[in-house]
Amino acid sequence: MDSLLTAFLLFIAAIVALITYLIVPYVPAVALGAAAAIALAIGIWWHWTQFSIDYRTSTWQEQLRNYASYVILVVVILLSYAFYVFGWGGISGYVNQAKTAVVSATRRATTQISSGLSRASSAVSAAGEAVVAPMNSAASNIGTTAANFFNSGRRNTGPPPLE
Numbered sequence: 001m002d003s004l005l006t007a008f009l010l011f012i013a014a015i016v017a018l019i020t021y022l023i024v025p026y027v028p029a030v031a032l033g034a035a036a037a038i039a040l041a042i043g044i045w046w047h048w049t050q051f052s053i054d055y056r057t058s059t060w061q062e063q064l065r066n067y068a069s070y071v072i073l074v075v076v077i078l079l080s081y082a083f084y085v086f087g088w089g090g091i092s093g094y095v096n097q098a099k100t101a102v103v104s105a106t107r108r109a110t111t112q113i114s115s116g117l118s119r120a121s122s123a124v125s126a127a128g129e130a131v132v133a134p135m136n137s138a139a140s141n142i143g144t145t146a147a148n149f150f151n152s153g154r155r156n157t158g159p160p161p162l163e
Contacts, residue, residue, distance in 0.1 A: 024032065064071065
């Protein structure tokens with residue numbers, strides 16, 4: 001036995017078929033297009049008001065929200081690894097070039113410092129000879145040497161004697 005709902009739906013379908021067969025062929029195409037567009041807009045609006053919450057919570061992006069921090073962490077790790085694998089070969093040339101530049105600059109600075117110290121040492125040595133020579137001649141007049149003068153019980157405050 002058929003239900004009452006089935007008979008009612010068949011009756012509605014028959015009425016729609018008669019209207020479609022008898023009336024629609026005489027309605028202009030522009031009016032049919034406008035009516036269809038309005039019916040579509042109303043249907044979309046009604047559907048959205050009924051199911052918007054379901055759509056909002058059923059998208060795949062919404063499922064990823066719980067795992068977003070883990071996804072970002074994996075992306076950062078993979079990008080770092082890709083940089084290391086693909087980028088390090090090109091960077092190593094720049095690193096070696098920078099290393100060579102630093103080593104050569106350090107060598108130049110060390111050479112300049114050591115030559116400056118050598119010149120300063122020789123200047124101090126020459127100044128010491130200029131100071132000690134008159135003292136040696138003066139000390140020989142009184143019977144002592146400059147070495148005895150500098151090594152007498154006083155604290156040595158000058159350059160060491162050159163003999």
